Amino acid sequence: MSSWISPSTRTELIEDLVSGVDRYNPSNVSILEDYLYHQIRSEEYDCLANLAILKLYQFNPELYNPDVVVNILIKALTACPLPDFNLCISLLDERPVNANLDEPDPLPTLLPTLKGLHDLLYRCRFPKFWEEYRSEELEALRDNYTVECVGFENAVREVAIRAVKAAFTEISLKRLGSYLDLTGAGLQAYIQKLGWTLDAASSTVSIPPNPDNQIVATVVQENISLPQLTKVISHAALKA
Amino acid sequence: MAQQRMALWAAEADIDEDVDLHLAIGNYGQSGHFEDAQIQAPQIDEATILAMQQHMAQQAAFSQIPDVVKAFIVHFHQAVLDNNLAEITIAYESGWNKYTEKFYSKSEWPEAEVIAPLVNDDPIFLILYRELYYRHVYSRLQPNIDDRFHSYENSCELFNYLLNSEGPVQLELPEQWLWDIIDEFIYQFQVFCTWRSKVKSKTEDELMMLADGGPVWSSYSVLNVLYSLIQKSRINEHLIAQQEGKTPEEIAEIIGDYGQRPLYRNLGYFSLVGLLRVHVLLGDFTLALKVMENVELNQKSPFTRVTACHVATYYYVGFCYVMLRRYPDAIRTFVNVLNFIMRMRQYHTRSYQYDQISKTADRMYALFAVCNALSPSRLDDNVANISKERYGEQFAKMARGGEESLPAFEELFLYACPKFITANPPPYDDPAALSALVAPPSPIDSSAPPSPTDPTHRHLSLFLADVAAQAPVPTLRSFLRLYTSLGAAKLANFLDVDEEEIVQEMMLMKQASKSVSRVAGSERGSLLDGETITTSDLNFVIAENMVHITESTIGRRYAGWFIKNTERTARIYDDLKNMPLPQPAKNVATPSVVSPSADAPSKAPRTGGQKVAWGGAKVA
Numbered sequence: 138m139s140s141w142i143s144p145s146t147r148t149e150l151i152e153d154l155v156s157g158v159d160r161y162n163p164s165n166v167s168i169l170e171d172y173l174y175h176q177i178r179s180e181e182y183d184c185l186a187n188l189a190i191l192k193l194y195q196f197n198p199e200l201y202n203p204d205v206v207v208n209i210l211i212k213a214l215t216a217c218p219l220p221d222f223n224l225c226i227s228l229l230d231e232r233p234v235n236a237n238l239d240e241p242d243p244l245p246t247l248l249p250t251l252k253g254l255h256d257l258l259y260r261c262r263f264p265k266f267w268e269e270y271r272s273e274e275l276e277a278l279r280d281n282y283t284v285e286c287v288g289f290e291n292a293v294r295e296v297a298i299r300a301v302k303a304a305f306t307e308i309s310l311k312r313l314g315s316y317l318d319l320t321g322a323g324l325q326a327y328i329q330k331l332g333w334t335l336d337a338a339s340s341t342v343s344i345p346p347n348p349d350n351q352i353v354a355t356v357v358q359e360n361i362s363l364p365q366l367t368k369v370i371s372h373a374a375l376k377a
Numbered sequence: 378m379a380q381q382r383m384a385l386w387a388a389e390a391d392i393d394e395d396v397d398l399h400l401a402i403g404n405y406g407q408s409g410h411f412e413d414a415q416i417q418a419p420q421i422d423e424a425t426i427l428a429m430q431q432h433m434a435q436q437a438a439f440s441q442i443p444d445v446v447k448a449f450i451v452h453f454h455q456a457v458l459d460n461n462l463a464e465i466t467i468a469y470e471s472g473w474n475k476y477t478e479k480f481y482s483k484s485e486w487p488e489a490e491v492i493a494p495l496v497n498d499d500p501i502f503l504i505l506y507r508e509l510y511y512r513h514v515y516s517r518l519q520p521n522i523d524d525r526f527h528s529y530e531n532s533c534e535l536f537n538y539l540l541n542s543e544g545p546v547q548l549e550l551p552e553q554w555l556w557d558i559i560d561e562f563i564y565q566f567q568v569f570c571t572w573r574s575k576v577k578s579k580t581e582d583e584l585m586m587l588a589d590g591g592p593v594w595s596s597y598s599v600l601n602v603l604y605s606l607i608q609k610s611r612i613n614e615h616l617i618a619q620q621e622g623k624t625p626e627e628i629a630e631i632i633g634d635y636g637q638r639p640l641y642r643n644l645g646y647f648s649l650v651g652l653l654r655v656h657v658l659l660g661d662f663t664l665a666l667k668v669m670e671n672v673e674l675n676q677k678s679p680f681t682r683v684t685a686c687h688v689a690t691y692y693y694v695g696f697c698y699v700m701l702r703r704y705p706d707a708i709r710t711f712v713n714v715l716n717f718i719m720r721m722r723q724y725h726t727r728s729y730q731y732d733q734i735s736k737t738a739d740r741m742y743a744l745f746a747v748c749n750a751l752s753p754s755r756l757d758d759n760v761a762n763i764s765k766e767r768y769g770e771q772f773a774k775m776a777r778g779g780e781e782s783l784p785a786f787e788e789l790f791l792y793a794c795p796k797f798i799t800a801n802p803p804p805y806d807d808p809a810a811l812s813a814l815v816a817p818p819s820p821i822d823s824s825a826p827p828s829p830t831d832p833t834h835r836h837l838s839l840f841l842a843d844v845a846a847q848a849p850v851p852t853l854r855s856f857l858r859l860y861t862s863l864g865a866a867k868l869a870n871f872l873d874v875d876e877e878e879i880v881q882e883m884m885l886m887k888q889a890s891k892s893v894s895r896v897a898g899s900e901r902g903s904l905l906d907g908e909t910i911t912t913s914d915l916n917f918v919i920a921e922n923m924v925h926i927t928e929s930t931i932g933r934r935y936a937g938w939f940i941k942n943t944e945r946t947a948r949i950y951d952d953l954k955n956m957p958l959p960q961p962a963k964n965v966a967t968p969s970v971v972s973p974s975a976d977a978p979s980k981a982p983r984t985g986g987q988k989v990a991w992g993g994a995k996v997a
Contacts, residue, residue: 223842256846263881312877
């Protein structure tokens with residue numbers, strides 16, 4: 138959690154901005170926007186800094202840059218199941234029709250799409266996600282935005298892996314492939330990179346044990362320590 | 378007066394006077410506002426008339442003020458001048474309310490100008506008086522646009538005085554009042570934003586005033602005030618230094634002149650809570666929790682001294698956790714404060730505060746029900762019982778999951794959520810954009826959903842989306858409880874869905890049973906910290922197509938219950954023993970220690986100090 142609050146990749150300058158009062162200064166928005174593009178290019182992610190950008194847009198509608206917003210939302214998608222995407226939406230105030238944009242605002246059309254994709258990811262409907270994502274309607278999204286975001290697809294795969302890791306000890310190759318949108322050699326390479334083992338005979342992948350997929354029936358016993366009993370015992374002793 | 382003459386000579390009389398008469402009679406040495414009521418009307422210009430009328434009205438109003446109220450104001454003023462904290466507290470807490478109830482329950486208090494002579498026009502006291510005056514208007518009456526603008530100006534004057542004087546001011550005010558100042562300031566901001574966003578119901582005058590309004594009640598100015606108070610009092614550094622255990626001298630050095638005065642320290646502290654609230658209202662939940670990072674959320678913290686502040690803090694922190702999907706944390710927060718409120722209930726006699734606290738408590742019970750449905754925990758608590766009492770029907774629907782639960786969630790969420798606001802006003806300064814907002818010219822694009830300009834609905838839809846995603850989980854859970862191992866295909870058969878669908882649903886369920894939560898023992902550390910923990914007692918794992926299920930149970934907890942009650946009865950017994958013997962006629966000397974817990978097992982011990990029977994323990 139602490140790496141979500143304060144990623145190691147965050148520089149001191151950004152840290153000061155995010156934690157201080159300067160975050161409200163409209164002239165700092167370009168610093169944060171540059172940091173966002175840095176995240177996009179280098180596969181890093183800093184939720185709180187991106188939220189700071191959205192907050193500046195909230196107070197200063199003239200700074201609004203729809204591309205930035207779309208990119209922030211895309212990055213937030215990859216953080217599923219953390220609530221990042223919802224937090225971003227919470228800060229998107231309704232804005233009056235902005236007459237001073239050069240091009241039409243892409244956000245109103247893209248927003249429902251992105252929300253739909255987020256919903257699919259949150260509900261772990263991974264095959265459906267890939268289907269939607271690769272569909273024709275989302276071509277604009279892919280060509281203009283996600284293609285810029287380095288490692289977007291891999292990041293989404295990691296969302297799927299997180300979910301799979303928690304719920305499975307063994308999973309069929311076919312199923313895993315459908316979750317990751319990979320087949321054949323690509324899938325094998327990916328599995329190897331993860332360090333999972335593939336049993337070629339039954340084509341099942343076994344997932345190494347982790348705290349989530351090892352289940353043990355526990356009985357929570359009560360633990361009484363002596364200090365808890367001191368008052369009772371001493372009172373009885375006094376009385377006696 | 379001179380101006381008037383010049384205008385006349387220039388034949389540009391802005392006052393519609395009879396020019397001839399003026400020329401003829403001239404200006405008989407009228408300088409300033411003479412009380413020349415005897416001189417005929419045409420010779421006195423309107424400004425003087427107005428001033429005189431006002432003065433006469435004030436005189437009239439002044440005489441209408443009951444003598445007791447006048448005496449109260451004088452006394453109050455004296456207490457403020459003397460920095461007599463005790464007297465101020467009494468005057469503020471009981472005196473003001475008493476006279477409000479008696480004389481001003483349906484009308485406004487006399488205006489500040491009217492009572493000014495009583496206090497020798499002391500500007501500071503008048504600012505404070507106006508603060509109370511407007512608070513009364515906002516709570517009992519309907520403020521009009523002038524009231525709103527003036528109350529903003531008054532608040533600005535007050536904060537200006539506190540922040541921009543030469544050095545810290547010597548004023549001392551009770552903590553309750555300081556909290557109320559901050560609370561009211563934010564409350565007025567909130568209602569102003571709500572009122573402002575209702576474009577359709579504005580009159581022409583109001584539209585004009587709002588167009589010129591500019592910085593009045595702007596988000597930036599409100600935030601500015603709160604941040605300035607925090608910075609001036611260096612409250613964050615103060616809290617950090619306290620946590621690090623620095624000596625008083627070191628702390629005094631760190632916090633400087635302003636921080637040492639209780640007035641500033643309290644204002645700084647309450648501003649932190651104020652910021653928490655403002656950020657939640659604007660929809661920024663992580664920032665809200667972040668500003669509270671140095672405040673320890675336990676019973677020993679300074680903010681518990683003012684009950685309203687205490688309750689508000691926990692409410693907003695809990696709500697942030699709900700929106701962050703950290704339901705266990707939210708539950709813990711609510712349980713803490715609801716227990717506190719139950720215990721404090723008997724000590725709260727000040728009725729107006731009690732109402733507000735009750736209302737907040739009610740909302741928290743609703744939120745508790747919501748969180749419990751989404752993330753069931755085994756807190757067999759008083760809180761859970763009361764919550765079930767009030768919201769049993771909705772809770773049952775929510776816990777069952779499925780489609781029917783959504784309306785119940787919606788109902789409780791809308792009831793319990795804060796009144797969100799938008800940061801920006803509608804474009805009052807741009808008439809074209811304004812009319813576009815009110816009546817969209819083009820037919821609404823059927824593919825784009827109607828954009829809710831209401832922020833509450835935006836947050837509601839986010840919340841409902843989360844809930845809807847988890848809706849199938851309770852049914853799944855009930856099925857899984859019946860087995861230790863189960864084929865996925867079989868399970869799919871039971872639920873009449875695709876196997877693949879079931880598997881994905883189970884991944885979701887696994888996800889839903891984990892949550893980020895503050896780990897016990899880490900009371901230090903910011904409120905955003907936490908680790909992922911499992912929240913469900915039902916655990917499962919899928920091996921290819923087979924589901925293996927385990928359940929964890931909690932052994933019966935006898936010890937805690939017994940120890941608690943033993944100690945309590947021992948206390949009662951000791952108290953009894955130390956009490957003087959009653960008159961022989963009065964037989965029953967049992968002190969009625971009202972214990973809020975419904976399961977107080979022991980009947981009151983009989984006189985003579987006999988041991989308490991444990992028979993009551995059977996009532997478990």
